[in-house]
Amino acid sequence: MKRGGPLKRLKQLRRSGFKAKRKGEEKLERSKKLVWRRDDGKCRICKGTFHLQVHHIVPRARGIGWKGLHEPANLVLLCCVCHQGVHDASLPGWEEWLRRRPLS
Numbered sequence: 001m002k003r004g005g006p007l008k009r010l011k012q013l014r015r016s017g018f019k020a021k022r023k024g025e026e027k028l029e030r031s032k033k034l035v036w037r038r039d040d041g042k043c044r045i046c047k048g049t050f051h052l053q054v055h056h057i058v059p060r061a062r063g064i065g066w067k068g069l070h071e072p073a074n075l076v077l078l079c080c081v082c083h084q085g086v087h088d089a090s091l092p093g094w095e096e097w098l099r100r101r102p103l104s
């Protein structure tokens with residue numbers, strides 16, 4: 001371990017982290033539009049159109065630093081009901097279901 005400047009290093013890390021995050025958000029916004037078009041403005045699971053949200057298949061928490069995180073291939077359009085179901089695991093097997101209907 002090199003001596004000196006751990007605080008500076010921490011500051012650098014923080015700064016680049018913020019930058020990466022902002023860049024990620026911009027990318028996510030672009031991808032969201034593509035996902036809306038790809039999924040035809042409908043929930044992938046029930047085809048509903050109520051309160052649509054974009055869900056990350058590989059969650060953000062697990063995909064930190066992964067460049068595919070905000071790619072359309074990692075995103076699906078879900079209505080808020082199905083989205084909730086996916087997150088609280090009351091829709092078991094939905095990932096398997098998604099695999100059988102691959103994203104275009």
Ligand SMILES: [Zn+2]
Nearest residue numbers: 043046079082
């Ligand atoms: Zn739905």
Ligand SMILES: [Zn+2]
Nearest residue numbers: 054055056083
């Ligand atoms: Zn989600």
